[in-house]
Amino acid sequence: MNDKDALKEAFKRTSYPLGGNGQREAGVLKQVFDGVEDTLESDVYGTGKLIEEFQSKIAAYLGKESAVFFPSGTMAQQIALRIWCDEKGSKRVAYHPLCHLEIHEEDGLKELHHIEPVLLADKNRLITLADVKQVGEEISCLLLELPQREIGGQLPDFEELAAISAYCREKGIKLHLDGARLFEIAPYYQKTAAEISALFDSVYVSFYKGIGGIAGAVLAGNSDFTERSKVWKRRHGGDLISLYPYIVTSDYYFDRRIGRMAQYYREAKELAALFNECEGIHTRPADPVSNMFHVHFKLPESAVIPILIEVYEATGVGLTSWVREREEETCYFEISIGDKYESVPKDKLHEAFRLLKEKLGAALYI
Incomplete structure (x- = not known):
């Protein structure tokens, strides 16, 4: 050994x-489903009371019009960037050199969607407003990861974050939040998840990290954005016949741990x-x-x-x-x-x- x-x-x-x-382990599922009625109706290909109520609940918590449940954050985030690129008519997006999409996804964004990333900032520090202002080429979207995991989970000051958001809106750049750990940073900022999300055009959150569910993610934004995300979810094979084991556990552990x-x-x-x-x-x-x-x-x-x-x-x-x-x-x-x-x-x-x-x-x- x-x-x-x-x-x-x-x-x-x-x-x-x-x-x-x-x-x-299996006990994570057992603990949840011991309290679930046998007659609970499954979601079916992304529709049904179970999934729709959970999506509405999380959309409200994030302060967004609408939300869509995905089996994985990898799928959700690639789709978010694809939508913003199609809307702008440009295949360039910007993010940190140690962004999850850049180092953990086998170039899925590039190979599946032919999107060209523009890497901002030195890999050992956070993206700043100055970095965003120095982008020398047109970009459709800027992705910010809060916290920046690969450098220890660092965060910008909220004032810096708000300034980046204002600049992006002024320049017509969509701002997407990799909020895999969004719930976990709210205590530091002394802000609600909705107050943080308000700075962004689209938001991804995970339900298996701090929440501790089995798997699953939500992509939230305005209703036009989420309707387009449903089309891409189907294209990616994300509309499984049912996702209820992930949804039920996500909902249960969200309620148990968000506080x-x-x-x-x-x-x-x-x-x-x-x-x-x-x-x-x-x-x-x-x-x-x-x-x-x-x-x-x-x-x-x-x-x-x-x-x-x-x-x-x-x-x-x-x-x-x-x-x-x-x-x-x-x-x-x-x-x-x-x-x-x-x-x-x-x-x-x-x-x-x-x-x-x-x-x-x-x-x-x-």
């Missing part, structure tokens, strides 16, 4: 994992402070702006993994199931706080960090 597999196995054996809402986002945010700040007290570790951001952040080690993964396994076996506290190598003999992992964190006994948590500090200190000065 290699080191990475050993870390995964050690993490599985821990009693107190720090991140997330728990394992993605806990402020708690997750406070707990992420508490946990990041513990990591930042350890020599050889820093978090990005130093002070989290959502329930998610990155943890960076000044040691290679070959040195960090054995330390983590020792901590897990001694305390039963699981920090992460993976680490990823970076340049210059460093490594990192990502953590998102959910229901699990509050169940970790504080004495166990502090013992785990005491041991982590001790082991890291010894490894740093070998």
Whole structure:
């Protein structure tokens, strides 16, 4: 067994994992459907009371006219950009170099829709208004990801965001929100999801991240936009005969967790402070702006993994199931706080960090 597999196995054996809402197992479905009547009518090819009521509920929560449920965010976002490109008559869109569409989707936007991306800003920082103003070619749409996951979940100031929105509207550039973690950033901005969404022409949200559903996404905007998105959803094969297992679980966990986002945010700040007290570790951001952040080690993964396994076996506290190598003999992992964190006994948590500090200190000065 290699080191990475050993870390995964050690993490599985821990009693107190720090991140997330728990394992993605069949019990997640069972818990929801135990309370569902056998006579609940399924949605059928994107229609029916079940899907339409959920779409209306989320549209209202986001302050948009209309919303459409999709099986995946990948499908939803490619379709959103395609619609805005067709409307403008230009196949160019702008987004961050580490945008999900650029690095995780096998060039789906380019191969399926022949859309040309314009990459804005250096990959290690956020897009600014100055970057948008310097775009030297016409674009149909600007995509902003809030928070910017691949650089630790960073966020622009709300004033900067509002200025970008105003500029795009002045110039006739559509503004699309990759809001996979929109619900999780509302506590930092001290704004509602609708107040944030009001800055954007179209909004995508996920139901399996902080919400913890099985899968699924919603694309929201004005009614003309969402009607066009339904056509593209059918073309992409997204109108399955029924999506009700995803819709029912999304609805159930949305109601259960949407009111806990402020708690997750406070707990992420508490946990990041513990990591930042350890020599050889820093978090990005130093002070989290959502329930998610990155943890960076000044040691290679070959040195960090054995330390983590020792901590897990001694305390039963699981920090992460993976680490990823970076340049210059460093490594990192990502953590998102959910229901699990509050169940970790504080004495166990502090013992785990005491041991982590001790082991890291010894490894740093070998």
